[in-house]
Amino acid sequence: MVAISSWGRLSRDAHRIEALHAPDQVARQLAASAPGLPHGMGRSYGDQGLNPDGLLWLTTGLNHFIAFDERTGRLVCEAGVLLRDIQRMSVPRGWMLPVTPGTQMITVGGAIANDVHGKNHHAVGSFGDHVLALELARTDGSTVHCGPALLPDWFAATVGGMGLTGVIVTAELQLRPVAGPWFATETVPYANLDAFFPLADASEAAWEHTVSWIDCLGGAGRGLFMRGNPSGVINRPEPAARTRRMPLVPPVSLVNGLSLPPFNALYFHMNKWRAGRAIAHYEAFNYPLDNLLDWNRMYGPRGFYQYQSVVPRSVGRDAVQAMLDAIASSGEGSFLAVLKTFGERAAPGMLSFPQPGVTLALDFPNRGPRTLKLFERLDAIVAEAGGRLYAAKDARMPRSLFEAGYPRLAEFMQYRDPGISSAMSRRLMGV
Amino acid sequence: MSDQVTKIVIVGATSAIAEHCARLWLNAARCEVILLGRDLAKTERVAADLRVRGPQSQVSAQQADFADPLAIGRQVDAICATGPVDIVLIAHGSLPDQAHCQADLQANQEALAVNGISPVLFAEAFAGHMQRADRGTLGLIGSVAGDRGRKSNYVYGAAKGLVTRYAQGLQHRLAATNVKVVLIKPGPTDTPMTAHLKKDGGKLASVEQVAQEIVKGMAQGKLTVYAPGKWFVIMMIIRHLPHFIFKKMDI
Numbered sequence: 001m002v003a004i005s006s007w008g009r010l011s012r013d014a015h016r017i018e019a020l021h022a023p024d025q026v027a028r029q030l031a032a033s034a035p036g037l038p039h040g041m042g043r044s045y046g047d048q049g050l051n052p053d054g055l056l057w058l059t060t061g062l063n064h065f066i067a068f069d070e071r072t073g074r075l076v077c078e079a080g081v082l083l084r085d086i087q088r089m090s091v092p093r094g095w096m097l098p099v100t101p102g103t104q105m106i107t108v109g110g111a112i113a114n115d116v117h118g119k120n121h122h123a124v125g126s127f128g129d130h131v132l133a134l135e136l137a138r139t140d141g142s143t144v145h146c147g148p149a150l151l152p153d154w155f156a157a158t159v160g161g162m163g164l165t166g167v168i169v170t171a172e173l174q175l176r177p178v179a180g181p182w183f184a185t186e187t188v189p190y191a192n193l194d195a196f197f198p199l200a201d202a203s204e205a206a207w208e209h210t211v212s213w214i215d216c217l218g219g220a221g222r223g224l225f226m227r228g229n230p231s232g233v234i235n236r237p238e239p240a241a242r243t244r245r246m247p248l249v250p251p252v253s254l255v256n257g258l259s260l261p262p263f264n265a266l267y268f269h270m271n272k273w274r275a276g277r278a279i280a281h282y283e284a285f286n287y288p289l290d291n292l293l294d295w296n297r298m299y300g301p302r303g304f305y306q307y308q309s310v311v312p313r314s315v316g317r318d319a320v321q322a323m324l325d326a327i328a329s330s331g332e333g334s335f336l337a338v339l340k341t342f343g344e345r346a347a348p349g350m351l352s353f354p355q356p357g358v359t360l361a362l363d364f365p366n367r368g369p370r371t372l373k374l375f376e377r378l379d380a381i382v383a384e385a386g387g388r389l390y391a392a393k394d395a396r397m398p399r400s401l402f403e404a405g406y407p408r409l410a411e412f413m414q415y416r417d418p419g420i421s422s423a424m425s426r427r428l429m430g431v
Numbered sequence: 432m433s434d435q436v437t438k439i440v441i442v443g444a445t446s447a448i449a450e451h452c453a454r455l456w457l458n459a460a461r462c463e464v465i466l467l468g469r470d471l472a473k474t475e476r477v478a479a480d481l482r483v484r485g486p487q488s489q490v491s492a493q494q495a496d497f498a499d500p501l502a503i504g505r506q507v508d509a510i511c512a513t514g515p516v517d518i519v520l521i522a523h524g525s526l527p528d529q530a531h532c533q534a535d536l537q538a539n540q541e542a543l544a545v546n547g548i549s550p551v552l553f554a555e556a557f558a559g560h561m562q563r564a565d566r567g568t569l570g571l572i573g574s575v576a577g578d579r580g581r582k583s584n585y586v587y588g589a590a591k592g593l594v595t596r597y598a599q600g601l602q603h604r605l606a607a608t609n610v611k612v613v614l615i616k617p618g619p620t621d622t623p624m625t626a627h628l629k630k631d632g633g634k635l636a637s638v639e640q641v642a643q644e645i646v647k648g649m650a651q652g653k654l655t656v657y658a659p660g661k662w663f664v665i666m667m668i669i670r671h672l673p674h675f676i677f678k679k680m681d682i
Contacts, residue, residue: 022473022476023476024472061447061622064476064477064479064480065479065480065483065484066479066480066483067479067483068483068486070486075483077483089483089484093486
């Protein structure tokens, strides 16, 4: 038995571990050892990748490329390949993953199972929109090959399906042509939420990547709007890889009521002062936190929660304002607060998170009942707005909110693999 | 190096450490890589991966019989007949179950053969060719387990101890040539095969880090590479502990 935590470090329960070695053996291995749960890099924040006292099938050994066509940008690989390895292999050849989240230290299988999105959602959609085919091993020993046109129902269940329809063994991805590793970026400070929305709307046509950091303290909603485009040929040396590691778990969260106000103010003013146009390497622009290994230790021994919601645009401004007010009056606070508009497009998966509207992502050090109390208030706002929470980030949403936010849940349940369940699936789906 | 093609042979190419070394070599230069493995399908899977990572390089896979000295000799002769080899990495082996080896002498013999005798036969077979060509680096993967026998894995440790002495002998024999023999001693490494040993994620070295230290150490032509380096200090202490203390340790 091995103690496994997910990225939020809220628990450390014992698990049995079995590594998956070879793609052609996975279905047999599952049949022999089920029930269990696939587990990749463990980067989902809550209990989605956990199965306390049960079995985890480790997918990180399935880390081989199978084929890459440089003319078409089609990549076939095993599902344990890291997005980082795809980027580092393909960018020098003029191709890039169309969609990546804020970290590249996740597996392809995890990216599909969460249908992850990036800052360019309004331009290109989510990860599942670029999956051409995938191979799914089931615990009855069978294998399902599916894609947007081949068994599209299986595909739609598996994209965003949290690993519950089977273990993704291989996938074929369509990469996007790029001129190089550079992004042309611009940072625009904004004073409040009313300024954010016009800025977001005005940026969507001309900028592929848009995101904003928002200062959730004080309630006004000032922030920094960042936008970027892949940039043409710029002859610059690649920056040297420089990573640091959070060396230890501090006894208390470094993100706390004392540190946050000066930290957020400093961050806002530093970047306001440096605002304007710049050139950034794709790794620095897209994955700033990957350079600080183990950054999740910053929140101390009790771990932290992420709370990411999306609410429809029609009520977006008011709902976000109400959430900021609730946070301000609760005395809790967040540093990694991100506000972004999603594009007007239907997501490929039955349980995909992105929907048209505005998404707010927040981090909160775990302070027990006080933090959970705040979440109840935020839940009420999200529910009233007709929004949903992101399962990849969640560790505690009530089942009612999950059911209300994901109307295709009943349809999804038909595709569940009965030999697979997680702490999250038992919490939110009953099995 | 840029227009020179580096000829690399990896024995036991499906080992996670060997595979990550190959990825680093392919990233750094144009290579001709020959992969040897017991299971051709698994070795081909590694080859396909390396072809994607290094499209300018040429990667081929060959099935190898690790137990038959005649087959080893023939295969190495054939590989060296097409031109001198720049890098050889002998990486095969399998971590045996100590208790099983104590109870079953057949399993014991097999563990000694695959982890000890087979690697040194490959090394011997390559050494002659490399000596005649007067070039190349021969890397042999031993283990920190070979530094001192201990109750929890002395069968594996003894096999790796054989590799250690053999490497020393080759280093002595080839000292006057341009051939470098590098003995590599990885500590416990976080590979899919050791997932069940993982306690906290922090205790085992990452396979990427271990591979980086091996590739660097081989490029420098070091005699011995502990990967990660801290194992040099740890094993120095373990080797020198007096028996009256050592015998009380449950390791």
